[in-house]
Amino acid sequence: MNLCDIKSIKQLMAMFSLNFRKEFGQNFLTDNMVVEDIADACSSDENAAILEIGPGAGSLTKELALRYRKVIAVEIDNGLIPLLKYTLGDFKNVTLVNADVMKLNLGDLLSDSFAEGSVSVCANLPYYITTPIMMSLLESGLPFDSITVMIQQEVADRLCASAGSKAYGAITAVLNYYGTAERLFTVTSDKFLPEPKVDSAVIKITLHKQKPYVPLDEATFFRTIRAAFEQRRKTLPNALSAVFGELSKETITKIITEKCSLPADIRGERLDTAQFAALSDELFREIKKNV
Numbered sequence: 001m002n003l004c005d006i007k008s009i010k011q012l013m014a015m016f017s018l019n020f021r022k023e024f025g026q027n028f029l030t031d032n033m034v035v036e037d038i039a040d041a042c043s044s045d046e047n048a049a050i051l052e053i054g055p056g057a058g059s060l061t062k063e064l065a066l067r068y069r070k071v072i073a074v075e076i077d078n079g080l081i082p083l084l085k086y087t088l089g090d091f092k093n094v095t096l097v098n099a100d101v102m103k104l105n106l107g108d109l110l111s112d113s114f115a116e117g118s119v120s121v122c123a124n125l126p127y128y129i130t131t132p133i134m135m136s137l138l139e140s141g142l143p144f145d146s147i148t149v150m151i152q153q154e155v156a157d158r159l160c161a162s163a164g165s166k167a168y169g170a171i172t173a174v175l176n177y178y179g180t181a182e183r184l185f186t187v188t189s190d191k192f193l194p195e196p197k198v199d200s201a202v203i204k205i206t207l208h209k210q211k212p213y214v215p216l217d218e219a220t221f222f223r224t225i226r227a228a229f230e231q232r233r234k235t236l237p238n239a240l241s242a243v244f245g246e247l248s249k250e251t252i253t254k255i256i257t258e259k260c261s262l263p264a265d266i267r268g269e270r271l272d273t274a275q276f277a278a279l280s281d282e283l284f285r286e287i288k289k290n291v
């Protein structure tokens with residue numbers, strides 16, 4: 001059965017008395033080439049285990065199962081489970097888990113997979129929860145090799161932006177701390193059923209095996225990034241002063257200009273992740289001095 005064929009998807013949904021559930025971001029892919037390209041991009045290791053988030057009717061799951069050692073597919077919608085058992089019944093290397101991925105302990109679920117070899121994430125992510133899912137995967141500290149996801153085009157542009165560009169934001173700087181993001185290709189909205197309002201893009205995040213910069217204090221590092229982008233239009237000394245109330249603006253300006261060799265009128269959006277790490281180390285040292 002062609003799981004990307006619009007007629008087949010509609011027949012399957014009718015057979016299991018299902019409707020597309022907007023609250024779960026259900027827009028299923030209807031283009032075999034796109035599904036195959038996502039599955040291909042996911043890993044270069046055929047022995048990899050793949051965590052798929054939101055298998056839907058199973059089109060991507062099937063392509064992953066054909067390419068990789070095993071697939072663990074987590075689907076929130078219990079109505080889709082009988083349908084998935086029907087469409088993926090022949091694939092003995094697929095494990096279906098009926099759960100909300102945000103509530104799962106992924107460390108427990110994937111402990112065997114991590115012990116056996118590399119683990120990557122692959123998903124056509126539900127739009128309503130894209131950023132929280134991505135952040136929770138990155139912050140989990142689990143040793144995923146890579147995360148290949150289809151997300152809204154605008155979010156993809158933001159995540160893959162370079163420092164100083166319009167699309168660059170706090171989330172870009174934070175993501176670069178965990179890995180390297182690469183924009184693979186665009187997928188227009190007519191490749192989905194039902195059609196979403198916006199186009200999508202597939203990105204691949206390759207996680208750092210070892211982080212290139214380890215800030216003295218992670219909390220201060222994230223606080224520095226948040227502060228710099230909270231008021232984008234302000235210069236960095238002003239933006240940081242608004243959040244780091246324990247330091248005077250004069251001290252903050254000195255840290256920026258003297259310790260970090262940056263101009264006093266620079267805006268936070270020009271700093272890359274390494275510069276944020278260096279700046280946050282200096283801020284942390286100064287805060288510590290004053291306690």
Ligand code: SAM
Binds near residue numbers: 024025027054059
């Ligand atoms: N992979 C399928 C495809 O490409 O055709 C479906 C993708 S659809 C955009 C998103 C899928 O994620 C839906 O099947 C939806 O039910 C599921 N989903 C939404 N929220 C979820 C969550 N919190 N945990 C697990 N699955 C979720």
